[in-house]
Amino acid sequence: MAKKPNTKKSKGELGLLSLTALVVGSMIGGGIFNLMQDMSAEASLLAIIIGWLIAGVGMVLLAFSFQNLNRKRPDLDAGVYSYAEAGFGKFMGFSSAWGYWISAWIGNVSYAALLFGSVAYFFSLFDDGRNTASVIGASVMLWLVALLISRGIKASGLSNLIVTIAKLVPIGIFVVAIMTAFKYDLLTADVWGKMLEGSPDLLTQIKSTTLITVWVFIGVEGAVIFSGRSKKRSDVSKATFIGLSLVTAIYLLTTILSLAVLSQPKIAGLSQPAMAGVLEAVVGEWGAILVNLGLVVSVLGGWLAWTMFAVELPYQAAKNKTFPKWFANENSRGVPTTSLIITSVLVQLFLLSFLIPNLNAYSFLFSLASSAILVPYLFVALFQLKLSLKEKKSTAGRTRNIIIGALATVYAVWLLYAADINYMLLSVLLYAPGALVYAIMRINQKKKPFTTLEWVVVAGLVLVAIYAVSQLAISGSDLNLILFPAE
Template structure:
C-alpha cells in the first residue's frame, strides 16, 4: 500500500478531543507538585500558569483558526511550518517535533518504572538496568499493538483517556476536602527567594515544565486528515486544551496546601502519589500508581501515533526519504512507526546514563518542541496579516509568537545546544530525500541555516566533551 492511500474521514469531534487530552494528560501531570515546588512558591507558580496558560491558549487558537482557514493543509504542525517558511524549515520542524515525541515516550517508561520501583526495588527511580529492560520490552510491545491499526489504537486511546482522568479527579476531591490547609498554602506563598531567586526567575524556571505538560495541544490538527468535519479540528483543540489547563492548575496549586514547599519539592516522582499519601495514608500512593499506569500507557500510545504520523506526512510531502511512506495492510505507516520505535530505544539508552533520567528527558522534550510551536505561531501571524486581515487574529497570533519566543529564552543555552545536536541529523535525511526525487536541495538562505544548525551541534559536542554541559 502506498502513501496515496486516503484515510477515511470518520473521526468525530469527541475522538479528536480525546487525542488532545490523551496526548497532554500523561506522565507530566503526576509530576507537577514536586516539579513546581522545586522551582517556585505559590506566587511564582500562579504567575507561571497564567503566562503559560494564556500563551498556550493563544497558540491553541492559532491552531483552531488555521484548521478552518487552511483546510488544504493536513497534519497541522508539520504542514504549517512548510507552507510558511519553505521545505527545509518545514522538515526541520517536523523532525524536531518527531524527536520531541520520541523523547517524551522515554519519560513515560522512566516514570512508570519509578512508580513501580516503590514496590520493586530493582527498578529504582527509573534509572536502573532493570528499568531500562522494562522500558525496552514495553516500547516494542506497544509497537506491535499500534501496527495492527490506527483506528483501533485511537479507540483504545479514547478509552484510556477516560480511565486516567477519574483518579486525578478523585485526587483533587480528596485533597481539597480532607487535606488542604490555607495556613500551609500561605506559608508557601512566595517561596524561599534566597534559594529560588526572585519571583520572575521562579516563573522562568518552570517554563519547560509547562511546555512539557502542554505538549499534545496540537494533537487534533496532526490528525486532521481523519476528521469527519474540518471545523471539528479547531473545536477539539480548544475544548481539550481548556479542560486540561484546569486540571493542571488544580493539581499544582492544591499540593502547596498539603505540606511545606521544601518537603513537596523532595517528594519521589510521581509526586502526586506522595501528596495523596500524606493526606490519606499508604493506600493513596497505590491508588495514584494505578492511575498513573493507565495514564502513562494511554499517553504513550497517543504519542507513538503522533510521532509516526508526523514522519509519514513529512515523507509524503517529499521532504523525508521515500521509504517512510510505506504502509502495512492495516493502513499504518509502518516504516515511520518503526523509525519512531528505534529512535525511542536510542533515547532510552541516552537517558539511562543521565544524572536524572526523568528531568533530563522532560526538559529536552520541551526544548525540541519549541521550534515547531514558534514556526506555527509565525505562520499563524503571516496568515492573519494576509488579504483577509482581521485584527483579532493578528493580536492572537502576535501573542503566540511572543510567548513561544519567550520559551526559547527560558529554555536556556544548555538545552538549546542539545536540541541542535538532535536536529543536526535532520539535514542528512532532508538531503537524501531531495536527491532521490531529483529536487533542488537548498536555497541560499536554507544552506546558511543548515550551516548554522550544524555549527551549533558541533559546539554542543565540544561542550559535552569538555564538561561545560552535562547530561
C-alpha cells in the same frame, strides 16, 4: 495565492459541552502525575501561578491559530509542519516536522521513565525506575508494542476509555482530598521561594516553569481535530477556550493545593510520581497505591497510541515528500515499517539514559521533548500572522487574527527565550543531523540542497552544534552537568 476559507457547515453531532469534554480529555496526560514535584523543584508559589497564567493565555492563542489555519487552509492537512512549509519553504517545513517527530518519540521515552517509577512502587526489582531492570522492562514493552503495530493492531475506543478513567479518577480524588487537608498558613509561608537555599529571582523562577508547562500542554493542536464533529463551527472556538481554561485550572489546582499540604522542599524531594506521595501524606498508603496504579494503567494503555503517533509523523511527511521516501515504506498490512523501526531504535537508545548516574531521566527527557517542539510552534504562530496580514482588509476577522498571530508569536518567542539554554543546545544536536538527511533527500530528488538563506541557517545550526559538543566534552560545564549531574 491563499486558498478560500472552508465555509461548509459542519454536520457533526457534538455540542459545546461534548466538545469541551473532548478537548480536556485529550489534553491531560501522564505528566500531571508528577507536575507538583517538577514545579516545586524550580519555582515558588508566586512564580508557579504566573507561569501557569502565561502558559494558559499563550496556549489558547496557539490553539486559536491552529483553528484559523485549519479553516483558512484546509489543503494543509499533512501535519503541523505543513504550515511551516507553506509559509517559509521546504527546509523550514522539514525542520518543523523533524523537531515535532523528535519531541514525539522522546516524549514516549519520558513516559517510560515515569511508568517504571510507578511500577517500582509495587516491585522492588525496579528500584527507583532508573536501573538495568527498568531498561529491560521498558525495552520489552517497546518492542512488544512495535510488534503489535507491525501486525496492524490499533488503539481501540475501549483502551482510550480505560486510559481516560485511569487518569481522571485519581486526579479527582486527589483534588478533593487535598482540599479537605488545605493549610493556608503552609501555602503562604514561602510565597517567594526564599526558604530554598540559593533561590533565584522571580523572573528566573518563572522562566524555569516554561518547559514544564509546554510539556503538559503538548497536544494543544489536537483540539482542532474535533472541528469536523461539531454541530456549530462557532462552538469549536468556545470549546477550545473553555477546555484550555479548565485544563489550566486543573494544573494550577494540583500544583498549588499540593503546597498547602506539604512544604515546597518536601514536594521537590518526593519520588516519582509525586502525586502519590502527596496523596499518601493526606489519606495514607491507599492514596499512593491508587495514584501509582492509575499511572501504570494510563501509560500502558496509552503507549500503543503514542507510539503510533510518533511513527505516523515521519510516514505522513514522507508521503508529502517532506521526509525521505523510505519513511513511507509499508508492509502488507499497510503499516509504515521503516518509520516504526527507526523510531523504535531511537527510543531504545534513549532508554539507556535511565542508567546515567544521578540523572533524573524523566525530567531530562520531558525537558528535551519540550525544547524540540518549540520551533514547530513558532512556525505556526508566524504563519498565522503572515497569512492574516496578507488577507484583504475587508476580510471578516482579519484584525482579530492579526492580533492572535502577533501575540502567539510573542508567546512562542518567549518560550525560546525562557527555555533552559542547555536544553536548547541539546535540541540543536538533535536538529543538526536532520539538515544532512534533508540535503541527501534533495540531492536524490535532483534538486539543490538549500537556498542561499537556508545555507545561512544550516551554517548557524552547525556552528551551534559544534559549540554544544565542545561544551558537553568539558567536565563540569553547565551543559555537561545537565547530562552527567554531580552527586
